[in-house]
Amino acid sequence: xxxxxxxxxxxxxxxxxxxxxxxxxxxxxxxxxxxxxxxxxxxxxxxxxxxxxxxxxxxxxxxxxxxxxxxxxxxxxxxxxxxxxxxxxxxx
Amino acid sequence: xxxxxxxxxxxxxxxxxxxxxxxxxxxxxxxxxxxxxxxxxxxxxxxxxxxxxxxxxxxxxxxxxxxxxxxxxxxxxxxxxxxxxxxxxxxxxxxxxxxxxxxxxxxxxxxxxxxxxxxxxxxxxxxxxxxxxxxxxxxxxxxxxxxxxxxxxxxxxxxxxxxxxxxxxxxxxxxxxxxxxxxxxxxxxxxxxxxxxxxxxxxxxxxxxxxxxxxxxxxxxxxxxxxxxxxxxxxxxxxxxxxxxxxxxxxxxxxxxxxxxxxxxxxxxxxxxxxxxxxxxxxxxxxxxxxxxxxxxxxxxxxxxxxxxxxxxxxxxxxxxxxxxxxxxxxxxxxxxxxxxxxxxxxxxxxxxxxxxxxxxxxxxxxxxxxxxxxxxxxxxxxxxxxxxxxxxxxxxxxxxxxxxxxxxxxxxxxxxxxxxxxxxxxxxxxxxxxxxxxxxxxxxxxxxxxxxxxxxxxxxxxxxxxxxxxxxxxxxxxxxxxxxxxxxxxxxxxxxxxxxxxxxxxxxxxxxxxxxxxxxxxxxxxxxxxxx
Numbered sequence: 249x250x251x252x253x254x255x256x257x258x259x260x261x262x263x264x265x266x267x268x269x270x271x272x273x274x275x276x277x278x279x280x281x282x283x284x285x286x287x288x289x290x291x292x293x294x295x296x297x298x299x300x301x302x303x304x305x306x307x308x309x310x311x312x313x314x315x316x317x318x319x320x321x322x323x324x325x326x327x328x329x330x331x332x333x334x335x336x337x338x339x340x
Numbered sequence: 341x342x343x344x345x346x347x348x349x350x351x352x353x354x355x356x357x358x359x360x361x362x363x364x365x366x367x368x369x370x371x372x373x374x375x376x377x378x379x380x381x382x383x384x385x386x387x388x389x390x391x392x393x394x395x396x397x398x399x400x401x402x403x404x405x406x407x408x409x410x411x412x413x414x415x416x417x418x419x420x421x422x423x424x425x426x427x428x429x430x431x432x433x434x435x436x437x438x439x440x441x442x443x444x445x446x447x448x449x450x451x452x453x454x455x456x457x458x459x460x461x462x463x464x465x466x467x468x469x470x471x472x473x474x475x476x477x478x479x480x481x482x483x484x485x486x487x488x489x490x491x492x493x494x495x496x497x498x499x500x501x502x503x504x505x506x507x508x509x510x511x512x513x514x515x516x517x518x519x520x521x522x523x524x525x526x527x528x529x530x531x532x533x534x535x536x537x538x539x540x541x542x543x544x545x546x547x548x549x550x551x552x553x554x555x556x557x558x559x560x561x562x563x564x565x566x567x568x569x570x571x572x573x574x575x576x577x578x579x580x581x582x583x584x585x586x587x588x589x590x591x592x593x594x595x596x597x598x599x600x601x602x603x604x605x606x607x608x609x610x611x612x613x614x615x616x617x618x619x620x621x622x623x624x625x626x627x628x629x630x631x632x633x634x635x636x637x638x639x640x641x642x643x644x645x646x647x648x649x650x651x652x653x654x655x656x657x658x659x660x661x662x663x664x665x666x667x668x669x670x671x672x673x674x675x676x677x678x679x680x681x682x683x684x685x686x687x688x689x690x691x692x693x694x695x696x697x698x699x700x701x702x703x704x705x706x707x708x709x710x711x712x713x714x715x716x717x718x719x720x721x722x723x724x725x726x727x728x729x730x731x732x733x734x735x736x737x738x739x740x741x742x743x744x745x746x747x748x749x750x751x752x753x754x755x756x757x758x759x760x761x762x763x764x765x766x767x768x769x770x771x772x773x774x775x776x777x778x779x780x781x782x783x784x785x786x787x788x789x790x791x792x793x794x795x796x797x798x799x800x801x802x803x804x805x806x807x808x809x810x811x812x813x814x815x816x817x818x819x820x821x822x823x824x825x826x827x828x829x830x831x832x833x834x835x836x837x838x839x840x841x842x843x844x845x846x847x848x849x850x851x852x853x854x855x856x857x858x859x860x861x862x863x864x865x866x867x868x869x870x871x872x873x
Contacts, residue, residue, distance in 0.1 A: 265520040318688040332522040
């Protein structure tokens with residue numbers, strides 16, 4: 249359940265990252281449309297909520313919240329590194 | 341209007357960050373290392389075996405104290421676990437006639453009143469070192485100065501940090517929108533992106549650690565609430581740390597029950613592992629044993645306790661549930677110190693601390709990067725600029741070299757040396773002083789790269805030295821399944837490689853154009869890109 253919470257947070261922050269114009273353009277070669285942006289972001293928020301639920305289910309309220317913040321920071325850092333330093337492109 | 345506010349916040353952010361930034365760098369760096377306080381206590385005493393059976397060690401501690409200090413006023417035993425080098429114990433002799441009773445009278449800090457019981461239950465002889473405790477204490481007490489001054493300084497720096505974080509959120513208004521942006525190789529822009537990334541990615545941590553850091557010092561910074569509510573100091577202590585007063589010695593000798601049996605019973609009654617215990621008037625009919633729950637399983641650091649009669653082993657008192665204010669403060673301090681954190685969560689704490697340290701460092705460097713382009717003559721900057729630039733080198737590159745020197749001193753100083761633990765610490769400051777001299781004497785670009793390179797090489801060689809010079813190292817640790825030495829050595833290697841990379845980057849950095857007016861910062865702009873990641 250803890251691993252699940254971490255993975256969900258990672259997916260959430262990757263979605264947030266992809267939903268920025270610069271990264272979307274680099275990854276897909278296309279402009280980010282408003283609807284795609286909204287899609288990615290709401291998916292991100294949903295994943296983040298699920299991640300919180302999983303974390304609290306795994307560790308209880310007090311520790312679950314602390315861990316959830318930990319997962320979010322790790323995931324944000326991981327997504328940041330992947331998006332900025334990994335030279336990956338799709339559809340190019 | 342809005343611009344006016346942002347401008348004022350920006351000024352506040354710049355100056356609150358700069359003036360105490362160097363101190364904050366030291367506080368962040370040592371605080372980050374101090375998350376591994378217990379681990380380093382063990383790492384820096386490689387003679388000692390890992391504790392496998394804590395209660396055997398406790399029995400050994402009791403036997404030792406029975407022989408060594410049978411009529412002491414009190415014993416204090418910190419229970420070992422597999423993270424710590426053994427059971428640390430102190431005893432307080434009976435106060436002599438005319439001597440002031442209480443904590444200051446017995447001299448808890450005196451060296452002849454403490455011992456370390458090793459994994460086999462016998463008194464251990466290890467090299468004299470402060471281990472991870474040094475980083476923990478330096479984090480708020482600094483060194484070579486009265487503790488009270490240091491705490492005021494660190495307290496003010498922490499408040500400034502809070503100001504810098506909050507104004508920073510306003511100043512760098514786009515940080516949330518530009519969350520994932522890192523523009524590489526673009527000078528000031530890259531620095532700013534890096535500074536923002538280290539700040540925002542771990543923003544919950546930064547806010548938490550700074551706010552709770554101020555809370556740990558709140559009684560010092562804002563004593564009025566306690567002064568207004570508690571005229572009597574002892575009443576305040578009773579409210580914060582509920583306890584039973586120690587009884588007078590009756591003079592009737594009665595043997596003490598087995599402490600390890602009490603530990604088992606107390607763990608059941610308190611619902612969690614026991615961290616430490618205190619015996620008052622051991623070996624007497626009035627003996628009392630207080631057991632404290634370990635803060636490793638609680639958010640609140642002010643753990644509950646239970647008192648037993650030392651002669652019968654019957655529980656006589658249990659601490660009441662803490663009040664709202666005490667629980668809040670306890671939880672905040674718990675969050676700050678992360679004592680509840682297991683190894684995985686501690687890594688998250690540590691990485692966030694590294695991000696915080698980089699945030700402070702990049703902010704300091706950013707001050708010079710921003711101003712360099714506006715200098716009338718970049719070849720001859722004004723005095724203020726040169727002071728900041730060189731202090732940055734002295735602190736950001738110099739202090740880590742000092743820390744590396746401390747680890748080397750821990751391995752190399754002879755075990756029989758007088759005041760060995762103090763000399764380990766002196767070595768940090770001697771090497772740091774040398775680094776400061778170098779930073780002031782050389783051109784910043786050379787000073788940055790040579791200090792980074794020296795730090796990198798020292799950190800890389802340390803695990804290699806452990807392989808040949810220490811009984812207990814990465815390979816032996818794998819063999820017995822004890823991952824701590826391996827983990828510390830691997831971290832040293834990682835940081836060593838990082839520092840060498842930085843050194844190379846700075847040394848090979850050539851300004852992009854020869855055109856004087858467009859010359860880019862000479863020193864460190866590129867370092868940030870790696871650092872930000």
